[in-house]
Amino acid sequence: MTWNPRTGRETPRPAHDDQPSRTELQVIGVHLYLEDEEGRILLGLRHPGSAYAGRTWHFLAGHCEREPAVGCLVREAHEEAGLLVDPSDAEFAHAVHLLDGPGAPPRMQLVFRVRRWQGTPEVREPDKCLAWRWWRPDSLPEPIVPYTRAAIDGIRTGRPYTELGW
DSSP, X not given: OEEETTTTEEEOOOTTOOSOOOOOOOEEEEEEEEBOTTSOEEEEEEOTTOSSSTTOEEOXXXXXXXXXXXXXXXXXXXXXXXXXXXXXXXXXXXXXXEOOSTTOOXXXXXXXXXXXXXXXXXXXXXXXXXXEEEEOTTSOOSSBOHHHHHHHHHHHHTOOEEXXXX
C-alpha cells in the first residue's frame, strides 16, 4: 500500500512495483548549463583519477551541502571555474532522477541554465577537471557523462525531467 496525499488514503501499490518499499536518502547534485551568446555550453573534461566518470566531459557540478540548490550552484561555479554567478540569473532547466548502478545511491540531478556571469572559465581544481571548453549542443564531445547528454537533450526539446537507470 502507498499513501496518496490527494485522497488522504492508502491505495494498492501499482502491479509494476515489485520492489519492497524502503526509505533511502537520495543525493542532490547541482549542474551548471552555462550558455554563451552563441548558444554553446561549457563542459569540463574530468580528471582521469576522478572518483566518478574520469576522462569524460561533464557539466560544472557539485553536491548540495547544507545549502539551497542555487547557492550550491553559485559556490561551485566560483570554486571550480572562478565564475561569478548571480543567483537571480539561474533558471531551473532540467532534472535527471538517476540510479547509476547496483548499490549506488539514487541521485536527483538538478540542472540550472545561466546566460549571464562574470569571469572566464579557468581550471581551479586540477585534481578534478583538466579543461573547460565550449561546445555546440548539436556536436557534443565524446565520451560524455550519459545523464549530461540526457539533460542537454531534454533542455533542447523542452522536456523538464528524465529518469535513467531505474
